[in-house]
Amino acid sequence: MSEKTAGHAGQGTGKQIHLAAHFPGVNSTTVWSDPRSRSHIDFSSFEHLARTAERGLFDFFFLAEGLRLREHKGRIHDLDVVGRPESLTVLAALAAVTERLGLAATVSATFNEPFELARRFATLDHLSAGRAAWNVVTTSDAFTGENFRRGGYLDRADRYTRAAEFLAAARQLWDSWTPPDRPRPFAHHGEHFAIEGEFTVPRSPQGHPVVIQAGDSPEGREFAASAADVIFTRHGTPEAGRAFYADVKGRLATYGRTPDDLKIMPGVTYVLGDTAAEAQEKAAEIRRAQVSPQNAILALEQVWGVDLSSYDPDGPLPDIDPDPGSELAQGRVKIGDPLAVAAKWRALSEAKGLSIRQTVIETTARQTFIGTPRSVAEELVEAVRADAADGFILIPHLTPGGLDDFVEKVVPLLQERGAYRTEYEGATLRSHLGLREPVWKG
């Protein structure tokens, strides 16, 4: 920040906010139809967003993962951004154009092997001088498996036991050299992996890259409490956020960990305006851009599980019932209970007189913070001080300029309130997050 409006890092008396940036891309938040929207593939877009995040003194920059292009009705989904470069390679390049920003990649523990992936993350940690983070995901299904040797499908419980064992094996590899530079043999023999030999990389600057876990399920919460440094969640209301926060932090003691050892960072969106009314207007515009008429029908088909292409997006909802067993949508998170969702949507549509598109806009568009920079800053500070979060992963809707206004206008206000750093104090991502370096287990 060129402008240090108040105080110094750490001077604030209240709880400090952690911020991270999610690269916009393959999701329904991203607006590609805006004339300002640029490539989601070119390195320049990644560089612009990462540099902006670093200018805003963010903890880290976050990339999601896709291992198979999503399909709908047996054809590739074409209404949202499609395609992305491979995350770890992008982050290695971003390490060259940033100095302090953490670099987080989402990588599946299902379609990788511990030796290779631990090596790739340890390499990134070395190449970035201690800024690597791994968002461990387990999303696996036969559809995605068709792109991999491993193929197949794991049920939910197996996915987490495999992920936990994967991570434990990775930690063993990260600890396997005697500092500073002597390789030692390792051996791991478990239910899912039987591996042994020598790791090729010395212990990295952070000891272990930061581990992120995303997902709100009970298994996910337990996994995070036992093994993660950051949890990437989605909270609806402040009440839900506080309940989640208390629940997850409450699980830490079982594992001999303290509440500070796990940071809770919900993914959030924001819309800024010079006045509250202007922000609301912009927010409505963005929602309409996110849910095009074609996207509204598609969202409906995902719930109903049947072809609804003959329906008018500006007309009423279908009166037929959903098909709960449908395989219409592939490569997406399944809708839990289609009949209940359909009932809710119908009720809303009838109560407010909403068309299909209006209903989808009302129910699916996620906009967490809408307002002036001042009111958004206040809400962020309040959410953190009320223990609904330790910070936020911001999901901008535009590539690559989507963070510009936040960094320019909101960050200085957070600093003014003593709730946010005015400079990076340490060099590693662990230091930004206030996490301890893992003890070397020789």
Add this chain to the structure above:
Amino acid sequence: MTDHGSGRGPLHIAAAIDLPGTYESGPYAELALLAERGALDFVTLGDSFARPGPDALAVAARIAPATGRVGLVPTVTTTHTEPFHVQAAVATLDWVSRGRAGWTLDVSATEAEARLFGRRGAAPPEELWREAGEVADVAALLWDSWEDDTEIRDVASGRFIDRDKLHHVDFEGRTFSVRGPSIVPRPPQGHPVRVVDATAPPAREAAARHADVALVRVASVRQADAARAELRGLAARSGRDPDVLRVFAALDVDLGAASAPPSRATGEGRCPPPRAPPTGAAPSTWPT
């Protein structure tokens, strides 16, 4: 000197910038910049799960933004890795380097490497090179699984892409299958450059069939000529135009700095090789 006919353009030179025991990026970037100042075609970064060293493709990506023209060619192994991840990473290296990526295919043939993964036992090199060839094939198919003008951003129809320009590859290899398409749009070069070290006999067939550049470690001009003739012959027999295959002789170059170990340079051109590399630093010689 035997006349091999056409296919010889101007001299091409590449340099290996391997730095054992180096895990930070600075020294690699310095060497790549030096190579770039010398107008070399590309630099190579070796890699193996069997010995200490960082992930070479990540190092190549890390030094990409610091360089502007030189090609970046890490070794990527195909035995214990996922073909789908490998092609995505190489395509991404091409994106972050704005069209300067290549990869040196290699196999992991030892029992020790197999135990690092615990998924399959060691196999004979011939079998592993056949699989490497299939990985090269599926990579090319996946790079082509997006046509260049797939992204259309047609606001009127709400379509970001023209999905008719995306293709499943439905590749069935002996040891793996891939449905596709890739998750990464077609890289700037279309196909990043494929390099194979064809010195060992089991690698030669794969080099002749799949490589854009074959490297041969040789001890004399005569050996280089013989290796080149063999590779061109194999390429022709597999139905390729031999002129699309570049053969580089790999040699150790002693730049005269007494304390530094020799670095490896590779080059293709009229034999004998140049007396001095374009860096003009020192004469290069055939090791004897």
